[in-house]
Amino acid sequence: MPPNDLEGALREMLSRRAAVTRAVAADPAGAVIRRANRIQRRRTMTGMGLAVLAIVAVSAGSLQLRDNRPPTGGTVVIGDPDQRPLVDRTIPPPGPDTAPPLAEVDLLIDGSIATAQGRRVALLGTGKVERAHRLTDGRGWLAVGAPTLAGRFLWAVAADGTAQVLLAGADEIVLDTDGRQVAWKQGTVLAAAGIVNGELASTVRAEAPAEAVPLRFVNGAVLVRLSPDRPGHVLWSLRPGPLAQGADRASTHIFGALPDGRLVGEITPSAGPTACLTLLDPAPDLGPGKPDCGPESAGDGRGAVSPDGRWLLVNGRSAGEDSALLVDLTRLDTSTGVRSAGPPMTGTVVWSTPDTAYYADAAGGLVRVAVDRVTEGRPAVPTALPGLPAGELPVVVSGG
Numbered sequence: 312m313p314p315n316d317l318e319g320a321l322r323e324m325l326s327r328r329a330a331v332t333r334a335v336a337a338d339p340a341g342a343v344i345r346r347a348n349r350i351q352r353r354r355t356m357t358g359m360g361l362a363v364l365a366i367v368a369v370s371a372g373s374l375q376l377r378d379n380r381p382p383t384g385g386t387v388v389i390g391d392p393d394q395r396p397l398v399d400r401t402i403p404p405p406g407p408d409t410a411p412p413l414a415e416v417d418l419l420i421d422g423s424i425a426t427a428q429g430r431r432v433a434l435l436g437t438g439k440v441e442r443a444h445r446l447t448d449g450r451g452w453l454a455v456g457a458p459t460l461a462g463r464f465l466w467a468v469a470a471d472g473t474a475q476v477l478l479a480g481a482d483e484i485v486l487d488t489d490g491r492q493v494a495w496k497q498g499t500v501l502a503a504a505g506i507v508n509g510e511l512a513s514t515v516r517a518e519a520p521a522e523a524v525p526l527r528f529v530n531g532a533v534l535v536r537l538s539p540d541r542p543g544h545v546l547w548s549l550r551p552g553p554l555a556q557g558a559d560r561a562s563t564h565i566f567g568a569l570p571d572g573r574l575v576g577e578i579t580p581s582a583g584p585t586a587c588l589t590l591l592d593p594a595p596d597l598g599p600g601k602p603d604c605g606p607e608s609a610g611d612g613r614g615a616v617s618p619d620g621r622w623l624l625v626n627g628r629s630a631g632e633d634s635a636l637l638v639d640l641t642r643l644d645t646s647t648g649v650r651s652a653g654p655p656m657t658g659t660v661v662w663s664t665p666d667t668a669y670y671a672d673a674a675g676g677l678v679r680v681a682v683d684r685v686t687e688g689r690p691a692v693p694t695a696l697p698g699l700p701a702g703e704l705p706v707v708v709s710g711g
Contacts, residue, residue, distance in 0.1 A: 413696060414677060416663045417452075417708035419443050421700055423472075424452065424708065436474040437466050442659060444490045444710040452708065453477075453493075453506075455484045465493060467509055477511060487528035490710055494525045494533045494547075501525065503533055503549050517547060519554040529568050530593075542579065544597055558596035565591070566623055567616025573600060575616050575623055575640060577608050586610035588625070588643060605643045609633065613656045616640070619665040622682060626655050635670070635678070637685045653678045653691035661707040669707045675699050677707075 412429040419425075419440055423433040434440065434454065441457040454474070456464040465478035478484060481495040493511070494503040501519040504511040522538045525547075532546040537556065544565055545557035563586060564577040574591040578599060587604040591597045607627055608614070614625030620640065627636040629651035642648030653672070660670040666682040676693025685691065696705055 414669060414679065415667070416661060416669050417443070417445050418677070418696070419706035419708060420696060420698060421703065424468075432468075432470070432472045434468060434474060435472045437468070438464065440466075440706065442486075443468075443706060443708040444486050445708050446490045447710060453486055453490050455486070462497070463495075465495075467506075475509065477506065477509070483524050485525050485527050485533070488710065492528060494528065496523065496525050501533075501535065501547060501554060503547075515549050515551055517551055517554045519547075523554065526565070527567075529565075529574065530572060534565055534574075544576075546593060546597070559591075559598070561599060562591060562597060563610065564612040564614075566614040566625060567620075569616070569620040569640065577610065577612075577625075578604065579610070580604050588623070588638065590643065601644065606636070606638060606646065606649045608636070609655070613658075613660065615660045615662060615668070617662045617665050617668070621665065624652060624656070624660055624662075624668050624670070624680060634690075635680070637680065637682065650685050650688070651690045652680050652685045654693060658704055659707055659709065661709045671704045671707065675702075675704050677705060 412427050413425050415427050417424050417426050423431050424443070425431055437454055437456065438459065439457040440454045442455040444453045444455075446452060449470075451470050452468040454466045454468050456466070462480035462482060463478075463484050464476055465481070465484050466474040467477050468474045478493065478495060481497050484493060484495045486493055491506055492503060493506060494501070496502075496519065499518060499521050500516055501523065502514055502516045504514040506512070519535065520537065522540075524536045524539055526534045526536055526544075528534070529546065532548050535545050535547050535554065537543045537545060541560070542563045543557070543560040544562050545555060545559065547554055561578045562576045563579055566575045566577070568574050569590070572593055574593060574597065576589055576591045576597070577586050578589055579586050586608045588606050588608055589604060590600040592600050609626035609628065611626055614623060616623050623636075623638040623640055625636055625638060626633070627649075628634060629636060629649075633655045635652040635654065635656050637650045637652040639648035654674075654676075655672065656670040656678075657673050658671050660668055662668045668680040670678050670680075672678055672693045674693065675696065677696055678691050678693045680691045699705060
């Protein structure tokens with residue numbers, strides 16, 4: 312083949328090969344691109360995972376902070392069963408305001424409440440408190456003020472000690488055992504109301520003598536003493552209109568009720584000045600039942616019936632000395648049903664359980680009466696309370 316023809320054939324072959332596209336076995340650029348894509352995908356997944364973890368951590372922290380955050384101020388809600396008790400949420404970590412509990416009940420000492428859980432809650436915005444009632448749902452207390460020139464006050468006290476006034480200017484204020492009803496007297500107006508969401512609701516009013524005084528709730532009615540200077544009581548059934556005067560002119564004090572509705576009371580027989588215990592029939596007109604005159608009492612009106620109606624703790628005399636007496640109400644007509652329970656009571660006596668009661672003695676000691684010990688012949692001994700100012704008596708908080 313001539314050189315010119317050979318050269319032309321060679322050129323034609325090379326041009327054809329150059330025109331044909333062939334896959335390259337080793338493609339560095341593609342490999343780099345593919346590796347970059349894989350790295351980007353891994354980084355994206357890792358970033359998303361970290362973001363999710365961060366959101367979960369922040370959310371958990373937020374929930375924990377929100378759960379530990381103290382409740383904000385506002386209207387105190389009383390007796391609302393649908394809300395979580397505030398007492399549990401305001402218990403602080405161990406510190407200066409926590410201490411071993413002094414008793415199984417709350418105590419009012421020097422302007423603060425020493426709770427049965429060991430907390431000390433200072434009462435903020437109240438005057439001197441004469442009686443206090445712990446709410447059954449654990450959201451705080453109701454506090455009845457001592458008499459002042461402006462009358463008595465009823466405060467709703469939150470778990471942190473802040474208070475708001477529910478009632479002001481009354482001559483007397485009494486609460487039921489659950490802290491859901493209040494009765495009061497102001498001038499010649501006798502009134503009662505429910506306590507709902509921090510307010511008085513469904514108020515009922517009656518006309519009563521100016522000297523009449525409400526004493527306590529008994530089986531849904533309000534026990535009223537017609538005059539502080541004369542015997543005689545009447546049960547007000549929370550109906551409007553004039554208060555019925557009734558026919559009872561013999562009972563001097565009433566301490567509570569039995570499960571069958573009869574009232575445990577005290578009368579002063581015409582034969583002598585010594586007061587004695589008896590049972591009164593609520594219908595009609597609190598007439599005396601049997602016994603006509605049971606064990607003698609001190610006549611000062613201090614005493615209370617246990618929640619089950621079995622026992623009465625009342626001031627009286629034992630072995631010639633003043634004493635608190637434990638009376639078995641199933642044996643009210645026999646002397647064997649009476650035992651010396653401890654020193655005489657002052658202030659309010661509170662039954663924390665059907666077989667345990669608390670009260671303060673004249674020296675400011677706290678007395679815990681255990682029925683089983685007293686019936687075995689071992690009267691209660693007062694316990695000194697730390698932090699109690701000289702000359703001041705503790706107030707045993709009822710309810711709860």
